Amino acid sequence: MRYVIIGNSAAGVNAGEEIRRKDKESEIIIISNEKDIAYSRCLISRFLDGRLPETQLYFKTKKFYRDFNIKPILGKRVTAIDTSGQSVNLYNGERFSYDKLLLAIGSTPARPKICGLDLEGAFNFYSLEDARKINNYIKNVKKAVIAGAGFAGLEAAYALRKLGVGVTVVERCSQILPNQFDYISSELIREDLEGLGVEVILNESLTSINGCGTIESVTIGEDTDISCSMVIFATGVKPNAQLASEAGLNKDRGILVDEFLKTSNPNIYAAGDCIEIEDMNTGKRQVSATWFNAVLQGKFSGLNMLGIAKRYSGLVGIQNAVQFHRLGAISFGMTQVTDDDLNY
Amino acid sequence: MKKLYMRIERCAGCKRCELACVEEHKKIDGLNPKTRIFVESINDRPVPVVCRHCRDALCVSACMAGCMQKDENTGIVTNQGHEQKCVGCWMCIMACPFGVISLSDDEATINSYAFAQAVKCDFCPDQDTPACVSACPNEVIEVKDIKEEALCGM
Numbered sequence: 001m002r003y004v005i006i007g008n009s010a011a012g013v014n015a016g017e018e019i020r021r022k023d024k025e026s027e028i029i030i031i032s033n034e035k036d037i038a039y040s041r042c043l044i045s046r047f048l049d050g051r052l053p054e055t056q057l058y059f060k061t062k063k064f065y066r067d068f069n070i071k072p073i074l075g076k077r078v079t080a081i082d083t084s085g086q087s088v089n090l091y092n093g094e095r096f097s098y099d100k101l102l103l104a105i106g107s108t109p110a111r112p113k114i115c116g117l118d119l120e121g122a123f124n125f126y127s128l129e130d131a132r133k134i135n136n137y138i139k140n141v142k143k144a145v146i147a148g149a150g151f152a153g154l155e156a157a158y159a160l161r162k163l164g165v166g167v168t169v170v171e172r173c174s175q176i177l178p179n180q181f182d183y184i185s186s187e188l189i190r191e192d193l194e195g196l197g198v199e200v201i202l203n204e205s206l207t208s209i210n211g212c213g214t215i216e217s218v219t220i221g222e223d224t225d226i227s228c229s230m231v232i233f234a235t236g237v238k239p240n241a242q243l244a245s246e247a248g249l250n251k252d253r254g255i256l257v258d259e260f261l262k263t264s265n266p267n268i269y270a271a272g273d274c275i276e277i278e279d280m281n282t283g284k285r286q287v288s289a290t291w292f293n294a295v296l297q298g299k300f301s302g303l304n305m306l307g308i309a310k311r312y313s314g315l316v317g318i319q320n321a322v323q324f325h326r327l328g329a330i331s332f333g334m335t336q337v338t339d340d341d342l343n344y
Numbered sequence: 345m346k347k348l349y350m351r352i353e354r355c356a357g358c359k360r361c362e363l364a365c366v367e368e369h370k371k372i373d374g375l376n377p378k379t380r381i382f383v384e385s386i387n388d389r390p391v392p393v394v395c396r397h398c399r400d401a402l403c404v405s406a407c408m409a410g411c412m413q414k415d416e417n418t419g420i421v422t423n424q425g426h427e428q429k430c431v432g433c434w435m436c437i438m439a440c441p442f443g444v445i446s447l448s449d450d451e452a453t454i455n456s457y458a459f460a461q462a463v464k465c466d467f468c469p470d471q472d473t474p475a476c477v478s479a480c481p482n483e484v485i486e487v488k489d490i491k492e493e494a495l496c497g498m
Contacts, residue, residue, distance in 0.1 A: 014405075042408040046431060059410030061427060292435060295405040321406075321438040323459055328447065330438045 001026035003305060004088060004096055006078050006243075007104030008032030009041060010291055011272030011298035013060055015102050018302030020068045028070045029096060031088070035075035036128055037062055042291055044131040045155035049162040057128065078105075081247035083265055100267055100305040103244055103255060104298060107237035107273035107289050112147070116209025116218075121230045125156045126237070137230065141165055144230040145218050147206050149176035151322060153234030154189070157198050158324055160232075167198045168226055172205040180320045182335045192327050206231070237289050239274045252276055254287045259311050261301040269305055271297035280313070281334055292319065345419030345492045346467065348474065350392055354482045357390030359383050364479030368468055372424070376449035380465040381476050392484060394476070395444045395465035397421045399492050403464075406439035412462070419492055422466045430461045437462065 003019055005012045008030050016028050039057040046052040065072050073090075080089045087097040109124040111117060121137065124130050125146075144160050146153050149171035157167045169176070175186040176193075190200055201220065208219045209231055217227040239254035250256040250264040254276030261269050261277075272294035279286040296312070303310045321330040362379040370377045381394040397414070401421045404412050410428040414421045423430045437445045445464045468474040477485045 010408075040408045040410065042433065043431060052431070056409075056429060059408065059428060291408045292406045292439060299400075299405065319438065321434040323432050323434060326459065328432075328434055328460075330434055332438075 001099050002097065003028045003100050003102070004098035005030045005102040005104060006032070006088065007102070007106055007272065007274075008034060008038050008072065008074065009104070009106060009272070010294035011106075011301070012102065012104035013038045013064075014295050014298030015104065015271060015302035015305070016070045017064075017068055018299045019306055020070065022303070022306050022308065028068075029073060030065075030070055031073045031076060031078055031090070031096070033075065033077040034127065034129070037065070037072065037074070039128055040291075041127065044125070044128055045152075045159040047128065048131045048135060048156070049159035054128075078243065081243060081268070083247050083249075083268070086267065098267070100269070102301055102305060103263070103268065103270040103274060104272045104294075104301075105240040105243060105270075105274045107239050107287075109233060110236050110238045111233045112206060112235055114206055114208050116211065116215070119209055119211050119215045120213060121211075121215035122209060123230070123232050125152050125232050125234050134230075134232070138163060138165065141230045143168075143226075143228040144232060145170060145206070145226055145228045146232045146234060148234035148236065149173075149200065150179060150234060150236065151177070151320070153232070154193070154324060156232050156234055157193065158196070161196050161198055165230075168201060168228070169193070169198060170201045170204055170206060170220055172203065174203055176200060176202070178336070180322075180335065181329065181331050185329060185331070189324055189327055189329065192325055196325065237273065239276065239287050241274060244268075244270065244274070252285070256285075260304045260309060261297060261312055262304065269301045271301040277312070290319065345397075346487050346489050347397060347419075348394055348465075348477070349486045349488050350394075351484050351486065352389070352391050355383070355390045355392055355484045356482055357383055357385075358481065360479045360481060361392055361476035361485060364475040365465075368471070368475035369463075373448060373463070378446060378449065378463050380444070380463060382444065392476075393442060393444060394485075395421065396442060397465075397467070402439040402441060403436035403445060406435040408433055408435055412436050418467075420467045422464065423462050424466055424469075432460050432462065434462070436464075 038060040040059045043057050077091045078088050079091050087095050109126045123134050143166040146169045149169050157169050160167050175183050176190050177186045204221045206218050210217045217225045241251040241255050244255040245251045255270040255274050257270050257275050263270050273289040276285050276287050300312045361381050365379040365381050366377045383390050383392050401414050404414050409431045411430045412423045448461045448463050
């Protein structure tokens with residue numbers, strides 16, 4: 001029996017671990033396009049501002065792969081899944097057959113489609129590699145604009161502030177952390193941010209990035225220009241579903257899975273940021289890019305791949321914990337009033 | 345694996361377990377030691393609540409730093425003494441179904457990476473018997489050695 005897992009983060013690694021706990025014999029292979037061993041994406045801001053050295057970002061050590069007899073194939077991109085031949089193809093022509101396959105292929109930062117994205121100084125804030133690039137670039141940066149005031153955006157804002165860079169955060173919603181917290185708690189965090197000298201602009205978005213070769217300013221809304229030499233995009237992520245849809249698996253926004261985390265192909269499972277599954281709060285299908293959900297889905301998919309049917313009891317999409325500066329916060333359940341809630 | 349069992353009908357609510365826990369963890373917590381066991385009032389009766397060291401511990405799943413770990417041999421769940429360090433993100437507090445993880449009061453003394461640290465029952469590694477068990481005058485808390493596989497759910 002050979003288990004192939006694509007993705008070497010929360011969902012993928014935990015699935016591998018869970019499979020090995022129950023099955024000592026089978027071969028387990030983890031393939032990832034990132035070259036680093038499993039690191040915690042949530043910690044990259046702490047790496048950026050120097051609170052954590054790179055070695056402390058790894059939530060599994062190199063020893064883990066040895067102890068659990070999992071073969072990591074890192075820095076190699078999977079380009080196609082051959083569902084009839086039960087194999088995955090890598091960009092360099094290598095081919096791995098599988099008996100059971102897990103797609104834990106995560107998500108991709110969603111950048112707004114505006115002018116100037118190709119200028120030097122525009123970054124995502126999603127991977128360790130992004131944090132390294134920002135780190136290398138930041139020495140001459142006095143002022144940065146961050147698009148998006150979700151967790152990633154604010155983590156970046158606090159980190160840059162700590163490094164002495166002037167920061168403006170631009171959020172298109174009427175509050176910061178619109179997907180994580182309600183208005184009142186978001187205001188507490190905003191006060192804390194502004195106390196550190198971060199400028200927060202709400203109800204606006206970037207319309208263009210201006211400059212010649214390197215960034216000189218950004219335009220916000222109709223005609224407000226802010227001069228800056230760096231722009232960080234933290235405007236959310238979208239599930240990586242393309243590989244699955246090219247292989248003929250059902251997808252909507254994310255890869256569609258049933259309550260056993262199985263895709264429309266009986267030998268292929270999916271877990272983590274890349275899937276779309278029913279949320280137990282709302283009963284609606286949702287995508288979620290949180291660590292905790294990804295870990296649990298990884299574990300459950302591992303068990304189901306082993307044939308130990310374990311129903312995933314439902315995603316709790318909105319469940320967040322965070323410590324910004326001196327402010328700790330946890331949220332549960334639905335934090336925003338929707339139009340549906342008002343129809344009573 | 346060792347687990348703490350409660351004979352709650354014997355609990356008089358004296359909170360000596362809490363005091364003993366604070367005293368025991370002075371050396372880790374520094375100036376503001378905190379209890380890891382909590383005597384709660386449930387239906388007007390005192391009930392000591394402490395970490396269950398769950399089999400499939402949700403705090404371990406939630407920990408994004410890989411710091412909260414369950415020891416394969418002892419079954420003890422703790423964020424102490426691991427290669428990865430607590431970064432103080434409070435995902436474990438969020439995930440714990442029993443509400444027995446809290447945060448340290450002042451800036452962490454153990455590592456400089458975090459503003460504060462998650463604090464929870466560590467089964468008193470320096471003692472043969474956990475401090476709360478020794479301190480209880482009514483023998484409410486008991487250490488039992490059980491096979492974890494026999495438990496379901498926890």
